Amino acid sequence: MGYKVAFLGPRATFTDLAAAKLFPDEERMPLQTIPACFEAVQENQADIALIPIENTLEGSVNITLDYLVHEVDLPIQGEVVAPISQHLMVHPAHRDHWESAETIFSHSHAIAQCHKFLHKNLRGAACEAMTSTAAAAQYVLAHPELKIAAIANELAAKEYNLEIVKHNIHDFAHNHTRFIAVSKKEIDFGSHSEQENGAKTTLMVTLPADHPGALHQVLSAFSWRKLNLSKIESRPMKTGLGNYFFIIDINMEMDHVLIPSTIAELEALGCSVKVLGSYPSFLITNQAKSFC
Numbered sequence: 001m002g003y004k005v006a007f008l009g010p011r012a013t014f015t016d017l018a019a020a021k022l023f024p025d026e027e028r029m030p031l032q033t034i035p036a037c038f039e040a041v042q043e044n045q046a047d048i049a050l051i052p053i054e055n056t057l058e059g060s061v062n063i064t065l066d067y068l069v070h071e072v073d074l075p076i077q078g079e080v081v082a083p084i085s086q087h088l089m090v091h092p093a094h095r096d097h098w099e100s101a102e103t104i105f106s107h108s109h110a111i112a113q114c115h116k117f118l119h120k121n122l123r124g125a126a127c128e129a130m131t132s133t134a135a136a137a138q139y140v141l142a143h144p145e146l147k148i149a150a151i152a153n154e155l156a157a158k159e160y161n162l163e164i165v166k167h168n169i170h171d172f173a174h175n176h177t178r179f180i181a182v183s184k185k186e187i188d189f190g191s192h193s194e195q196e197n198g199a200k201t202t203l204m205v206t207l208p209a210d211h212p213g214a215l216h217q218v219l220s221a222f223s224w225r226k227l228n229l230s231k232i233e234s235r236p237m238k239t240g241l242g243n244y245f246f247i248i249d250i251n252m253e254m255d256h257v258l259i260p261s262t263i264a265e266l267e268a269l270g271c272s273v274k275v276l277g278s279y280p281s282f283l284i285t286n287q288a289k290s291f292c
């Protein structure tokens, strides 16, 4: 299709793995931060950005929600859910004394996913957040003189010549991350083999100020129509303490009746509603298979 796909880089992040699965024949463009990925699409340097939005163990990636709502006007055109396995890796020179690592580098969500492991096995070590797991792996490769380790995936260990000293250190087995694909145009997801898993519609809803029971009324607009919600999350409006908006995911694609009439009902209650996207959902079943 000739798409340019921006993703949170460098090579071998979890986002890169998901991008390679969903867009196997497209050009992938690693960028250093999540805001840079959004901006690349906004400014037409990329057609699509694939961005982590939510993790089973750690919840939402707040910078992603905030950029979607406050900084850019880019619709969600697809999502993909991928299993996440975290591994502890060191420079090969430190393979036999990894327990003496003084600082562990990774993405903040990866560190959070391995808290119990770190508490038990590397209690004295400091944790430092990097822009991504692969950036942490790159840093460990560049600093053989330091007693450090990275938490990242198997491909990052290969790509950055590190030694995995502990496999599967994430604290809970069902560790998955959800990534969204944003684009100005509808995406043709033609040429990949990942499983399609229904569709979703994401709304941003702002409640009227000081309206008793407003959230209850909002939820009842979905409930009596039997619209199945897969997520509701509040985020600050950034206009003052106590001002929040809600991101609501409905397990259904935009139709001509149910969702439009829900939106009309919410607006009649004094809410403002923005559709952030209506899109297909994909499921990656075995992330590492095609790489390792």
Ligand SMILES: O=C(O)C(=O)Cc1ccccc1
Binding pocket: 008, 012, 013, 014, 015, 016, 052, 055, 084, 107, 109, 110, 131, 132, 133, 134, 177
């Ligand atoms: O840092 C990465 O590799 C990412 O792609 C972000 C991320 C971090 C932790 C779990 C899933 C995705």
